[in-house]
Amino acid sequence: MRREEMSDLIAFLAVAEERSFTRAAARLETSQSAVSAVIRxxxxxxxxxLLMRTTRSVSPTEAGRRLADALRPALDGIEAELAALDAMRARPSGMIRITAGHHPARQILFPAVSRLMAEHPDVHVEIVVDSRFVDIAREGFDAGVRLGESLDKDMVAVRISPDLQMVVAGSPDYFRNHPKPRTPHDLTHHRCINLRLPTLGGLYVWEFEKDGRPLNVRVEGQFICNEPDLLIEAALSGHGLLCLPSDHLAAYLEAGALVRVLEDWCRLAGYHLYYPSRRQMTPAFRLLVEALRWRG
Structure with a gap:
């Protein structure tokens, strides 16, 4: 049904119920002549x-009564649904599904989600912890979290954390037997602990930058894993150097269990929430985005 046809039916129902073109025009906030033209x-x-017209009154014909009887409950249903949608807008509700790695899920997502659920009981949230880069549209997620803001063209990236330096570190025991690297090129003479990327199955290439000059290094070593916590265990056990975001390693560095190297070469990155640019934001999702947005 075209828009003008719906408008004609609404105008007819107004005349049928008011039994007057004048009162119907006032109800519709238009002119009597415009209403008469619509009915014709x-x-x-x-x-x-549809209408019997005399100089004194307007009344529906049999066909007009049947049409009015069908229109009224239909329009009432539409109005009720619009009112419900308006209430939904005013009272955020519904399910939000997010995928994220273990660390941002625990340190960034859950604190914000916990506050959101406490303030809005009708909002439900599912966090799926997964270290791979998920196709959120295909797998039914509303959003995902990853380091950096380099995304596909149809995605929006919202920063949700401060910059986190990538840290290269090893245990004191390891450095008792190996000299500290002075440049990323020295890593070719070290045992390094490799991170297997879940998305494509390749190994993470260690990324560096100094004075605006980027440098990527492929490292080698005895141990490979796709789980950051096990990479840390391997480094603590003296199996080599690792490269992870600073927030994974802060406690170990502070305690002296790991020793940082190549500090002036390490790149900065931050966690971002990403979601499709074509996504129509629900009130609940908009609240979550604003709760997570980094304002530092």
Whole structure:
């Protein structure tokens, strides 16, 4: 049904209920002549007379009564649904599904989600912890979390954390037997602990930058894993150097269990929430985005 046809039916129902073109025009906030023109157009299109007109009154014909009886509950249903949608807008509700790695899920997502659920009981949240880069649209997620803001063209990235330096570190025991690297090129003479990327199955290439000059290094060593916590265990056990975001390693560095190297070469990155640019934000999702947005 075209928009003008719906408008014609609404105008007809107003006349049928008011029994007056004048009162119907006032109700519709238009002119009497405009309402009369709409009714003529509707009757011509349907090929049946809907209203009996006299100089003193207007009343529906049998066909007009049948049409009015069908229209009223239908329009009431539409109005009720619009009212419900308006209430939904005013009272955030619904399910939000997010995928994230273990660390941002625990340190960033859950604190914000916990506050959101406490303030809005009708909002439900599912966090799926997964270290791989998920196709959120295909797998039914509303959003995901990853380091950096380099995304596909149809995605929006919202920063949700401060910059986190990538840290290269090893245990004191390891450095008792190996000299500290002075440049990333020295890593070719060290045992390094490799991170297996879950998305494509390749190994993470260690990324460095100094004075605006980027440098990527492929490292080698005895141990490979796709789980950051096990990479840390391997480094603590003296199996080599590792490269992870600073927030994974802060406690170990502070305690002296790991020793940082190549500090002036390490790149900065931050966690971002990403979601499709074409996504129509629900009130609940908008609240979550604002709760997570980094304002430092």
């Amino acid at each position: 157009r509707l009757e011509e299109r349907l090929g049946v007379r």
